[in-house]
Amino acid sequence: MRRKLAAGNWKMNGTTDTLREVKALTDAHPDPLVDMLLCPPATLLAQMAWARGTHALQIGGQDCHAAATGAHTGDIAADMLKDAGASHVIVGHSERRSEHGETDADVAAKAAAAHTAGLIAVICLGETLAQREAGEALAVVTAQLAGSVPAGATAANTVIAYEPVWAIGTGHVPTLDQIGxxxxxxxxxxRDIMREAGGVRILYGGSVKGSNAAEIFSVPDVDGALVGGASLTAADFSPIVTALENA
Known part of the structure:
Protein backbone atom coordinates (compact mmCIF):
# COMPACT_ATOMS: atom_id res chain seq x y z
CA MET A 1 0.00 0.00 0.00
CA ARG A 2 1.26 3.46 -0.91
CA ARG A 3 0.84 5.85 2.02
CA LYS A 4 -0.93 9.01 0.87
CA LEU A 5 0.91 12.33 0.95
CA ALA A 6 -0.50 15.84 1.33
CA ALA A 7 2.33 18.23 0.43
CA GLY A 8 2.28 22.01 0.56
CA ASN A 9 4.63 24.29 -1.39
CA TRP A 10 4.69 27.75 0.16
CA LYS A 11 6.83 29.11 -2.71
CA MET A 12 8.07 32.67 -2.03
CA ASN A 13 5.59 33.31 0.76
CA GLY A 14 5.82 33.44 4.52
CA THR A 15 7.63 35.14 7.37
CA THR A 16 8.12 34.18 11.01
CA ASP A 17 4.58 35.32 11.84
CA THR A 18 3.08 32.74 9.48
CA LEU A 19 4.58 29.88 11.48
CA ARG A 20 1.44 30.05 13.60
CA GLU A 21 -0.20 28.15 10.74
CA VAL A 22 1.99 25.16 11.58
CA LYS A 23 0.51 24.90 15.07
CA ALA A 24 -3.00 25.36 13.71
CA LEU A 25 -2.41 22.57 11.20
CA THR A 26 -0.85 20.14 13.66
CA ASP A 27 -3.60 20.88 16.20
CA ALA A 28 -6.20 20.08 13.54
CA HIS A 29 -4.45 16.79 12.65
CA PRO A 30 -2.70 15.56 15.81
CA ASP A 31 -2.44 12.00 14.51
CA PRO A 32 -2.85 12.18 10.72
CA LEU A 33 -3.74 9.10 8.71
CA VAL A 34 -1.61 10.36 5.80
CA ASP A 35 1.82 11.91 5.51
CA MET A 36 1.84 15.71 5.71
CA LEU A 37 4.65 17.79 4.23
CA LEU A 38 5.22 21.54 4.15
CA CYS A 39 7.93 23.14 2.02
CA PRO A 40 8.49 26.72 3.22
CA PRO A 41 11.03 29.25 1.94
CA ALA A 42 14.57 28.42 3.03
CA THR A 43 14.49 31.27 5.54
CA LEU A 44 11.77 29.45 7.51
CA LEU A 45 12.87 25.87 7.15
CA ALA A 46 14.74 25.43 10.45
CA GLN A 47 12.15 27.47 12.34
CA MET A 48 9.32 25.38 10.93
CA ALA A 49 11.12 22.17 11.83
CA TRP A 50 11.36 23.45 15.40
CA ALA A 51 7.76 24.73 15.45
CA ARG A 52 6.29 21.32 14.59
CA GLY A 53 7.65 19.90 17.85
CA THR A 54 7.14 16.14 18.06
CA HIS A 55 4.39 16.08 15.45
CA ALA A 56 4.82 13.82 12.42
CA LEU A 57 4.62 16.80 10.04
CA GLN A 58 7.48 16.56 7.56
CA ILE A 59 9.45 19.56 6.30
CA GLY A 60 10.98 20.03 2.86
CA GLY A 61 13.01 22.44 0.79
CA GLN A 62 11.83 23.95 -2.48
CA ASP A 63 15.03 23.37 -4.44
CA CYS A 64 18.64 22.29 -4.01
CA HIS A 65 21.88 22.56 -5.95
CA ALA A 66 23.29 19.51 -7.70
CA ALA A 67 26.69 20.05 -6.05
CA ALA A 68 27.39 19.17 -2.44
CA THR A 69 29.53 22.29 -1.81
CA GLY A 70 31.20 25.06 -3.75
CA ALA A 71 31.16 28.62 -5.00
CA HIS A 72 27.47 28.86 -5.79
CA THR A 73 26.31 32.11 -4.24
CA GLY A 74 22.65 32.05 -3.23
CA ASP A 75 22.24 28.31 -3.74
CA ILE A 76 21.55 25.66 -1.11
CA ALA A 77 23.01 22.16 -1.01
CA ALA A 78 20.88 19.15 -0.18
CA ASP A 79 22.99 18.46 2.91
CA MET A 80 22.20 21.97 4.17
CA LEU A 81 18.48 21.30 3.85
CA LYS A 82 18.92 18.04 5.73
CA ASP A 83 20.87 19.83 8.45
CA ALA A 84 18.07 22.41 8.81
CA GLY A 85 15.49 19.69 9.44
CA ALA A 86 14.24 18.76 5.98
CA SER A 87 13.33 15.24 4.94
CA HIS A 88 12.23 16.15 1.38
CA VAL A 89 13.08 18.59 -1.37
CA ILE A 90 11.07 19.65 -4.42
CA VAL A 91 13.04 19.55 -7.68
CA GLY A 92 12.00 20.45 -11.21
CA HIS A 93 8.97 22.56 -10.36
CA SER A 94 7.61 24.21 -13.49
CA GLU A 95 8.50 27.62 -12.10
CA ARG A 96 12.13 26.52 -11.79
CA ARG A 97 12.04 25.03 -15.27
CA SER A 98 10.53 28.16 -16.84
CA GLU A 99 12.08 30.96 -14.78
CA HIS A 100 15.54 29.41 -14.39
CA GLY A 101 15.78 27.34 -17.54
CA GLU A 102 16.22 24.04 -15.73
CA THR A 103 16.38 21.01 -18.00
CA ASP A 104 15.46 17.41 -17.28
CA ALA A 105 19.17 16.69 -16.85
CA ASP A 106 19.44 19.49 -14.27
CA VAL A 107 16.48 18.06 -12.39
CA ALA A 108 17.92 14.55 -12.44
CA ALA A 109 21.22 15.86 -11.06
CA LYS A 110 19.43 17.69 -8.24
CA ALA A 111 17.35 14.62 -7.42
CA ALA A 112 20.51 12.51 -7.29
CA ALA A 113 22.08 15.04 -4.91
CA ALA A 114 18.98 14.86 -2.73
CA HIS A 115 19.22 11.07 -2.61
CA THR A 116 22.89 11.24 -1.66
CA ALA A 117 22.01 13.57 1.21
CA GLY A 118 19.30 11.23 2.43
CA LEU A 119 16.40 13.38 1.25
CA ILE A 120 13.27 12.30 -0.59
CA ALA A 121 13.14 14.04 -3.97
CA VAL A 122 9.72 15.29 -5.09
CA ILE A 123 10.24 15.40 -8.85
CA CYS A 124 7.79 17.69 -10.66
CA LEU A 125 6.68 17.49 -14.26
CA GLY A 126 3.79 18.70 -16.40
CA GLU A 127 2.76 20.05 -19.76
CA THR A 128 1.95 23.60 -20.87
CA LEU A 129 -1.43 24.60 -22.27
CA ALA A 130 -0.01 24.69 -25.81
CA GLN A 131 1.32 21.17 -25.39
CA ARG A 132 -1.99 19.96 -23.99
CA GLU A 133 -3.96 21.52 -26.85
CA ALA A 134 -1.56 20.02 -29.39
CA GLY A 135 -2.21 16.54 -27.98
CA GLU A 136 1.35 16.25 -26.70
CA ALA A 137 0.67 16.03 -22.95
CA LEU A 138 1.41 12.33 -22.52
CA ALA A 139 4.55 12.45 -24.65
CA VAL A 140 5.80 15.50 -22.76
CA VAL A 141 5.33 14.08 -19.26
CA THR A 142 6.77 10.67 -20.10
CA ALA A 143 9.84 12.33 -21.64
CA GLN A 144 10.23 14.52 -18.56
CA LEU A 145 9.90 11.49 -16.33
CA ALA A 146 12.54 9.53 -18.22
CA GLY A 147 14.93 12.49 -18.20
CA SER A 148 14.35 13.69 -14.64
CA VAL A 149 14.47 10.49 -12.57
CA PRO A 150 18.10 9.62 -11.75
CA ALA A 151 19.67 6.19 -11.53
CA GLY A 152 19.19 4.74 -8.07
CA ALA A 153 15.72 6.22 -7.60
CA THR A 154 13.44 4.03 -5.49
CA ALA A 155 9.96 4.15 -4.05
CA ALA A 156 11.53 5.13 -0.73
CA ASN A 157 13.49 8.14 -1.96
CA THR A 158 11.35 9.48 -4.81
CA VAL A 159 7.91 11.03 -5.22
CA ILE A 160 6.53 12.15 -8.58
CA ALA A 161 4.31 15.23 -8.78
CA TYR A 162 2.26 15.82 -11.92
CA GLU A 163 1.37 19.50 -12.23
CA PRO A 164 -0.08 20.65 -15.54
CA VAL A 165 1.52 24.07 -15.93
CA TRP A 166 -1.71 25.62 -17.17
CA ALA A 167 -3.55 24.61 -13.98
CA ILE A 168 -1.08 25.97 -11.41
CA GLY A 169 -2.67 28.89 -9.59
CA THR A 170 -5.16 29.53 -12.39
CA GLY A 171 -8.25 27.88 -10.94
CA HIS A 172 -8.41 25.64 -14.01
CA VAL A 173 -8.30 21.91 -13.28
CA PRO A 174 -8.07 19.06 -15.79
CA THR A 175 -11.01 16.72 -15.96
CA LEU A 176 -10.85 13.62 -13.81
CA ASP A 177 -10.39 11.56 -16.96
CA GLN A 178 -7.43 13.71 -18.01
CA ILE A 179 -5.83 13.39 -14.57
CA GLY A 180 -6.40 9.65 -14.58
CA ARG A 191 7.93 0.41 -14.80
CA ASP A 192 10.50 1.05 -17.51
CA ILE A 193 12.61 3.10 -15.11
CA MET A 194 12.63 1.24 -11.81
CA ARG A 195 11.74 -2.09 -10.30
CA GLU A 196 9.63 -0.53 -7.52
CA ALA A 197 7.32 1.43 -9.83
CA GLY A 198 4.20 0.21 -8.05
CA GLY A 199 5.34 1.73 -4.77
CA VAL A 200 6.16 5.22 -6.02
CA ARG A 201 3.68 7.87 -4.95
CA ILE A 202 2.35 10.09 -7.74
CA LEU A 203 0.85 13.38 -6.58
CA TYR A 204 -1.45 15.70 -8.49
CA GLY A 205 -0.93 19.45 -8.28
CA GLY A 206 -2.68 22.41 -9.88
CA SER A 207 -5.45 24.45 -8.21
CA VAL A 208 -6.22 21.77 -5.63
CA LYS A 209 -8.49 23.05 -2.85
CA GLY A 210 -10.86 21.73 -0.26
CA SER A 211 -13.84 21.92 -2.60
CA ASN A 212 -12.34 19.68 -5.31
CA ALA A 213 -9.85 17.53 -3.39
CA ALA A 214 -12.17 14.58 -2.70
CA GLU A 215 -13.03 14.03 -6.35
CA ILE A 216 -9.40 14.37 -7.43
CA PHE A 217 -8.32 11.84 -4.79
CA SER A 218 -10.91 9.38 -6.10
CA VAL A 219 -8.91 8.99 -9.33
CA PRO A 220 -6.79 5.81 -9.51
CA ASP A 221 -3.05 6.32 -9.06
CA VAL A 222 -3.52 9.73 -7.43
CA ASP A 223 -1.64 9.24 -4.18
CA GLY A 224 -2.03 12.75 -2.82
CA ALA A 225 -1.43 16.34 -3.83
CA LEU A 226 1.25 18.98 -4.13
CA VAL A 227 -0.63 22.12 -3.14
CA GLY A 228 0.44 25.72 -3.69
CA GLY A 229 -1.64 28.66 -2.47
CA ALA A 230 -4.12 26.54 -0.52
CA SER A 231 -1.29 25.25 1.70
CA LEU A 232 -0.44 28.67 3.13
CA THR A 233 -3.07 28.53 5.85
CA ALA A 234 -4.30 25.69 8.01
CA ALA A 235 -7.88 26.72 7.24
CA ASP A 236 -7.32 26.01 3.52
CA PHE A 237 -4.91 23.07 3.77
CA SER A 238 -6.65 21.10 6.51
CA PRO A 239 -9.74 20.21 4.39
CA ILE A 240 -7.39 18.83 1.72
CA VAL A 241 -5.65 16.66 4.31
CA THR A 242 -9.03 15.47 5.59
CA ALA A 243 -10.20 14.65 2.06
CA LEU A 244 -7.06 12.60 1.53
CA GLU A 245 -7.55 10.78 4.82
CA ASN A 246 -11.04 9.84 3.68
CA ALA A 247 -10.02 8.81 0.15
Missing part, protein backbone atom coordinates in the same frame (compact mmCIF):
# COMPACT_ATOMS: atom_id res chain seq x y z
CA UNK A 181 -4.95 9.27 -18.05
CA UNK A 182 -1.73 11.07 -17.12
CA UNK A 183 -1.30 9.30 -13.78
CA UNK A 184 -1.91 5.93 -15.38
CA UNK A 185 0.58 6.73 -18.12
CA UNK A 186 3.19 7.80 -15.56
CA UNK A 187 2.68 4.63 -13.55
CA UNK A 188 3.23 2.53 -16.66
CA UNK A 189 6.28 4.57 -17.66
CA UNK A 190 7.81 4.16 -14.20
Missing amino acids: EVHGTLRAAL
